[in-house]
Amino acid sequence: MSAQALSAEQARVSGAGPFPDYPFAPRSFVHPNGLSQSYLDEGRGDPIVMLHGNPSWSFYWRKLVLGLRDKYRCIVPDHIGMGLSDKPGDDKYSYTLQSRIDDLDRLLDSLELGDNITLAVHDWGGMIGFGWALRHSKRVKRLVVLNTASFPLPASKLLPWQLKLGRDSKFGALLIRGFNAFADGATRFGVISKMPAAVRAAYNAPYDSWDNRISTLRFVQDIPLSPADRAWALVEAAGRKLPEYADRPVFIGWGLKDFVFDRNFLEGFQRALPNAEQHIFADGGHYVLEDKADILVPAIRAFLDRHPLS
Numbered sequence: 001m002s003a004q005a006l007s008a009e010q011a012r013v014s015g016a017g018p019f020p021d022y023p024f025a026p027r028s029f030v031h032p033n034g035l036s037q038s039y040l041d042e043g044r045g046d047p048i049v050m051l052h053g054n055p056s057w058s059f060y061w062r063k064l065v066l067g068l069r070d071k072y073r074c075i076v077p078d079h080i081g082m083g084l085s086d087k088p089g090d091d092k093y094s095y096t097l098q099s100r101i102d103d104l105d106r107l108l109d110s111l112e113l114g115d116n117i118t119l120a121v122h123d124w125g126g127m128i129g130f131g132w133a134l135r136h137s138k139r140v141k142r143l144v145v146l147n148t149a150s151f152p153l154p155a156s157k158l159l160p161w162q163l164k165l166g167r168d169s170k171f172g173a174l175l176i177r178g179f180n181a182f183a184d185g186a187t188r189f190g191v192i193s194k195m196p197a198a199v200r201a202a203y204n205a206p207y208d209s210w211d212n213r214i215s216t217l218r219f220v221q222d223i224p225l226s227p228a229d230r231a232w233a234l235v236e237a238a239g240r241k242l243p244e245y246a247d248r249p250v251f252i253g254w255g256l257k258d259f260v261f262d263r264n265f266l267e268g269f270q271r272a273l274p275n276a277e278q279h280i281f282a283d284g285g286h287y288v289l290e291d292k293a294d295i296l297v298p299a300i301r302a303f304l305d306r307h308p309l310s
Contacts, residue, residue, distance in 0.1 A: 020196070022062045032106075035086045037107060042076075047117055048072050049129070050075070050120040052079070052122060057083025067298065072118075079103065081093070083206050090214070090218075095214070100124075119133065119143055121144070126145070141248060144251045145269055146253045151236070151242060153223075166217065180207055182217070183203065186286065192283050242272040252280075253299070255284025255286060256280065279292075279296065
């Protein structure tokens with residue numbers, strides 16, 4: 001796809017574009033339900049599967065893709081309802097963690113990536129990635145973990161009121177879908193260094209209407225807090241399995257100014273993966289790849305190069 005055609009496609013899908021530092025030609029995978037999932041497939045070599053969370057999209061990983069694609073194959077999906085993927089209503093898609101895992105399973109199966117897979121996860125990408133790995137753990141040879149979770153909310157951590165509002169109240173749902181409060185708020189409060197206007201606009205571009213914000217709300221509503229919640233069993237199982245990855249190379253990059261995935265979550269990974277290479281930033285926020293790309297991108301590249309798989 002030419003740059004001009006790509007810009008037109010981005011404009012058609014999201015109402016904005018092209019996006020800064022995102023010179024990619026997204027591809028499309030059509031699921032059996034007819035929904036189209038956008039994803040990046042950049043470079044050659046051992047595959048790095050990069051999974052975003054809520055309310056971001058593949059744009060979050062752009063600088064890492066640019067820093068790796070000369071040597072590694074970067075696979076970066078936009079979850080259904082997010083980024084440049086289709087954004088169906090509830091009548092056409094079940095916005096659950098299990099659906100996300102199933103989507104990822106079909107997509108990766110279609111790409112024939114082999115058994116030397118590196119998972120790079122952020123935010124909800126951790127639950128999706130480690131949920132997928134429940135069935136494919138032997139294929140996961142390295143981990144890159146950035147401000148995320150693969151286990152239930154720690155007992156020492158209360159769910160922040162902002163998430164509780166969106167998860168449990170009609171008013172919170174109105175703020176998220178009617179005013180884009182969640183996605184726009186993340187661009188303001190998810191970083192320590194102020195985002196350039198064009199970068200903020202790119203993060204928000206896919207979520208430009210009530211209909212297109214459905215997934216940012218459904219993700220919040222799917223946060224599991226007890227066994228009564230539908231995602232609980234998956235997240236609990238992923239948490240039990242997490243220590244099994246301690247024998248593999250693990251990179252942890254973490255911004256301590258994250259009001260959700262804070263030190264409580266970091267310590268969970270540190271206990272389960274005590275040999276991980278750690279890059280912890282007292283002045284990094286939730287979008288740690290925005291605040292610390294200049295450090296993290298070369299550090300992750302060096303980590304991967306030091307632990308070759310083939």
